[in-house]
Amino acid sequence: MPLFRMVAATAAELPEAVALCCGPRHVTYTQLVADAGRLAAWLSSLGLAPGDRLAVLLPNSIELVTVILAACRAELVLVPLLLDAPPTRQAEIIGQTGARGLVLASGLGAAIPAETREQLAVTVCLGRPEPGTVGYDSFFAHTPSAPVPRSTVPDPICLLVYTSGSTGRPKAVAHTQERLARRVEAFVQALGVTADTTVAVFAVHRPVVLVFQVLAMLRQGGTVVLAENPDPAAFWRLYGEVRPGYCLVMPSYARKLFADPAAARVDHSRLRFWLSGGDAPGQALYEASRRITGRPYCNLYGLTETGLVAVVAPSETDKPGCVGRPVGDVSMRLVDDAGQGVPEGSPGRLLVTSANMMAGYFNDTMATHRAIGTGWYDTGDCMRRDAEGDYWFLGRSGDIIVRHAVQVAAALVADVLAGYPGVAEAVVVGAPDAEAGQVPVAFYRTAGPDPGAETLLRYLADRVDALSVPVACLAIAQWPVTPRGKTDRQQLTALAVKCLGRVRGDV
Template sequence: MAAAKADGTPLQQLLARSAKACPQKIAIRTESGDASYSQLYSLVGRVSAAMMNLGIGAMDRVGWLLPNCLQAVACTLACYSIGAVSVPINVRYASDEVAYMVNKVQAKMLFLSVGKLDVLQDLPAHLQLIVIGAQTSQRLSHRSWDEFLQTDVEASSAPVSTEHPALILFTSGSTGRPKGVLHSHGTCWAAIRISAEAFQLRSDDVVLVGKAITHAGGLQTQLLPTLMMRGEVVLSMVPPAATAVDLIRRFHVSVYAMLSSFLLDFVDYLEISDHNLPSLRRVIGSGDSVPLHVQSRFHKLFGWPVLEGCGITEIGGYFATQPIGKEKPGSIGLPTARTEVRLVDVDGKAVPLGQPGEVLLKTPSAAVGYWDDPEATSSLFQDGWLRTGDIARKDEDGYLWFVGRRKLIIVRRGSNIAPAAVERVLATHPEVQSSVVVGVPDELDGQVPIAWVLAKDKACPPANASLAEHMSKRLATYEVPVCYWFLDEIPLNSVGKFDRAGLQKAAEERYQILANAHRAGA
């Protein structure tokens, strides 16, 4: 392991450098108040001292089950400062999922909001609990935030090496239990720098964080890059469209990034309201592919394109983004700085130009591996390359075009179907707002595609025959969905993406009922 520098890693110095350069500038705006860079730096120092006072040191895991708030920011930065490992946990997780994560990493301390006290019944008794929003401790095992901060210990940091563990981000767990993705100080710093460079963040930018900071998209591609560049963060808990517009106007937001599903809501809202937002200069959509019709509608509203970013938890940020000024609508752009990309077939051999293959990566932000899971860690890498599980193709200009995810590929009579490709075609139907395509088991075909559809006019959805005709003209016969089922809204999972796992299960159950009824009537 590399020797620690006297002043710590770049990740440990991130806030200190910004606070020294612009102490009085607003760093973060929240619903509960604002904090300048010097005030945030002071708070992080107090949290670091309080953690150390309670026995937290290098390598200890510290969980935080918090919404987007100032305390959450202070918790993770304090962990970095003293060499502890920050473990963000999404507030949308149920109590048994929280307990699993806490136990998996053997957390020594957990910060949680007073509204999440229902999870305590499933947590280990030895866990030190700090409750945000509580006036006083309710039991000896709890401390309120104010009680926690009361300490005589001097604020200090513990310099570590860039290889030292910094962050465990849990995957969304669409298949099996969530896995804890382990990042070091060096890989976290690389993800933060790459994001700042990709979107050309500046010190005069005001960035509205449109994702939960318990995940890489909020923490490492929005919040921390902005603080690194000495910009201003507006921190809200994944604001709905009307709230986002209000915040953009009130604080003159210049950069706003959100999940693709929320971008659709944002465009819908602006089309029926006063959409004059002159301060905005960048909007980024990610998490799922941004449909071309949404990109077109966005361009009509603003006169400039929405950008796409594609990344995974295992690299803590983006591996491809639309190059600013050289966008190709529909693509996910070019590889980010210092990122190498290979596209390979099932045998690990490079695919010809234009052909789809699994995306393999080499990037300085690649995770160390999965926490306490050597088997999964081993399968994550192939000859030094990180396997993403994403399927893409590359064009003659080097742009990447997302095809689908390896685990989501539907195999029908030996032919592969990428749900994302089917969804893109569905999105071109004039009466379709959005869709999720899943594969279900079928006795004859192995698997068949099913489309869950959100119609533009929910009271009068398109006829199945209209959808089938539209799709059959644009797709191979085997790619055309066998059923179109309508939803009043597309459910979201714990990280705010379309709940593909839930819709997959619902489709399998419904299709099985139909199959049983068909057999009974035969």
Template structure:
């Protein structure tokens, strides 16, 4: 398996004049991206970076990001992509844990990176990348055209998980993991030269990095960037840049629908939406397809699986609400707590094996052994598979609510909440209760409902839910907010929900 950087160099050799990366009026052709990344590799080598060294990348989705990303890979170095919003303390943890040799950081957050590096007790160079100066400066550096040879099992990217429990862990993704999954993604979405991929998913996250960056550039397509997701800007880009494939998380689809205001959107080149990161409510999928005139294909994956392992594949049919069927190169099983496979239709924990599963957690054998058992990665997601081989995510194992001895799956309730016409966003969690052990709580954001009218609408919503769900699944607590808390990829953060002021229902 060649170096992951060959996804770029092969496309550049085939079509050097084709557009690779676009940000508004700024365009990098494949030839320019290839050349600039070779100059980054030369710069890093002159700074002492060698094969296997970890290099932190702290950049938003700007053209400099892929330039730096492929530059590190060309040296044989390991990319450690980090969120530009991290604090100096958080950056310091990642620098220390990954034992980074050098940091490449965007100008607006360079101060935080320097502060973090200064606390390490060893010399770690921090190289600031600027919007105006870096690319012209790079052109004065001689290129390093050769790409370092790497084995398939060698680390390419050290991707830190979100750390919902404890400190973030570094998933070691190899050149084979990421190259194979990028090629798979291009096949699943039928990407080819002439396609334009929406690049609003952050590239420091596995979904954006594999699907929107490596998958698109490996196929010779164009990526049009949006450094910070804004639905109005996204709508403008969809039309202006003739986007053919929109890749996003569910909250992006919700925001686009809100920005569209219920009116059909003229994006004639859009042929597909791709959703992942968390379950997409069927109601949102259907509304998007009606207004944007393009089908939405939902899939599934995690940081630890590179990520795509299941997808609604065109040749297998599409079932809204499911994550589709297992992709080539992956194996899926649904297991009980003892590790035995459950019968078709029954709920268990989804486990993944195959060529996309990470090598392990960085220097954390205990966590690796807990996560990968007998070659199967235990995802922590509850799922079922039907007789036709379609998988359905029921919920996160840790999110399941145990109410009075009954298992309650928040996603099922969220699907009903999203069917109510006035709902923009919704999340369901469990809260402690003396009588029942746990009770069901719903946090919702209404769409265009003035605050004085919200109590009445909440009464309507509660009645709407009660008509559609068994009594033990009814939310007993509701809270209305302007917007739900989200992580850097737009995923709703249930652990950050504040239920103070929630209203009790009988």
């Protein structure tokens, strides 16, 4: 239970410091550790044993963090469920992981099919108990009669997080306590997180990001402010009240925030940096952060399988678009299609290795062997490395457009296009073409008058090679996003195909 001990050590040093805030409520480190320990004992008394999977369907809340720590203390395996997933998906995850317990908020019972809930040994309900559940608050009255059982496994699995499915059927990625604890240490060292820091953590669609961010702050003795994603006006009110040291926000959400007039009216004096992950922020977001808040927008790079891989430190943010350098014990290398290393500055597929990567895919030995059997994990992302050792994200391997057998880096073309005055953001996708195989199509969003497609195409023609010039530049008012907040490139590709078909008279 190293993760629980890690937070307990902080509580011993800073017993009365505020650990968590959510709305008008807050808890100290002493109270948080005591509640998590009591909850762990209560869950054990209900029949949950070390190694049992505990599914969790809760909003950002003090109770969510308490359950996370209690699961670590009882050496249960946490299985986070997404609030917006359909009931069929929730049932699949519970069934595939063999979860024996479930903690959910009152009113969310309909999100779990009745036949699935009947298979669970324990269902705990936060708030007004629903039929067939045990009230969450019951643990406050529980007096432990025996020590919480311990696992016989040296480094037990503590977390199962599903991949997004962007590269195939979603798989449950297993993380262990020791590995997660070491990744937390690497993160706080890389970003210089200290005990006097307050971080605002908003709802994210990657549970591992939430767990990781909360544990990192609790490791250092700072304060975590938890909230769902409010509208921009409500966000800036909360921001002004808590005055965080940094904020973790996804790029799609950050764009809405910086577009709100309130962004320029609040006090940013305690803010050190913005932190982004999950999608490329884009040049416009870097500039907006500097212009409006006077603080850098730092990018971190990681995957569900590897955890945090690289980060741009707040002191090294003069390279918009860069994902930074490896953190902790992470090693990165770039290879070509034959698996050979590529020269400095050349694009290559990123391989990652670390002693703290995933333990494997849950109950899938063959998939685990294919993914990390060599000791290196193939991310499927295309990057380049500059002379200073910084890595630059160029896109997924699937985002590399092959036009007349020549590779076109979509992200590089988009970055050039975003450099045109008045273009706020740009994305380039590949559309199928009978003659060329694929052709690049650019989408752009403006921050003022539209310069027009012809002007932008001439601008690109002067700055990129001929095969990298898109066949069309299409203005878009708002980016389509996936349920996880990333730019939905599949929707853009479908729109590109449709628009090209109209131009050619195919539709």
